[in-house]
Amino acid sequence: MAQQPTRNLEHEHQPVRIRERIQAGDGGHLGDAMLGAIDGAITSFAVVAGAVGGGFGSLVIVILGFASLLADGFSMAVSNYLGTKSDAESADRAHREERRHIEEIPQGQREELRQIFADKGFSGETLECMVDAIAGDPDLWAKTVVQEELGLHPGANASPLHAGGATFLAFLIAGLIPLLPFVVPMLSPQVAFGISIGATSIAFLAIGMIKGRVLEQPMLRSGLETLLIGGGAAALAYGVGALLRAWIGAGLA
Structure with a gap:
């Protein structure tokens, strides 16, 4: 029985599958959909429960429920869209700033890169080889510094529109x-x-x-x-x- 998970794990770590996962970025918007579904069900059910507790009839409950469902779902989707868009813009802005720093003060940026990998435990010739390799590509150099220092990911595949759409759709389905x-x-x-x-x-x-x-x-x-x-x-x-x-x-x- 233990052989099947092992075979699946080996399959997922074939070169082609590894490349597919890396190119796919975060693997889709399952997290956005899950968040939307949970919030949609909670919000809609709370409105229903409050209306029933208040003694309202079915017509009023339906009107309140659907109005809340659409308004709250749209609000949450827009918030997720703007948040994802803001993260992407911040990452790209930081990347451009690092590229400018590399052009203006390359030695200082090179030392910054060296200390980043020294903190990870690299030293000596290995450290210098890594710094030389990354510093040979200014775009990779800037991207590495932004990721390691700020935790941002320039050029990420996340689509703000898809993130907001996944949230809204899941919110509506669960909220119904x-x-x-x-x-x-x-x-x-x-x-x-x-x-x-x-x-x-x-x-x-x-x-x-x-x-x-x-x-x-x-x-x-x-x-x-x-x-x-x-x-x-x-x-x-x-x-x-x-x-x-x-x-x-x-x-x-």
Whole structure:
């Protein structure tokens, strides 16, 4: 049984596969989608729970839910788009600045490069060979300094538009789950809420388990953690809605 994982690992470390992973950059936007799905389910379920706790009917719940779903999803997608775009612009700006420094003060930049690799444990002839090799390519030289000093990655493959799109799509799909039972005309708000709780709990558990699988963490623990976070947010929203309903109702009585 242990041979199959070993064969898979060997396959993933063939030269062609290694090159494909490097050229793919971060491997896509799974992280953006996961974040969007979790936030979408939590946000939508909290709105539903708060509205039910406040005693609103299905029509109001659907209106509030869909308005919140689209507005919050768009806001989160735009924030992710701008954040990804800002990171890319910062990396490229830092890269240009380092290129200018290399042209103006090459010896100082060369010493900077030397100290970067000396801090990693290289010394003597090996260190000097590495510095010579990298300093022979000004573009690589600047990119190396930016990555090592600032943790930025000039020329990264991350697309701000794709990052925002993945977040928005996942937000909408997961956020629809708590709302769909209230669209069914023959269901009372209470029955629809019960179905919504069950469906959303399964969604929370599934999203968390997928996240655990991707991060190579215990899947069940990750699923339960996501379920508890989402359930806690919904319980808080329901309690606030019920409290406000009782308080305002008492004041109007």
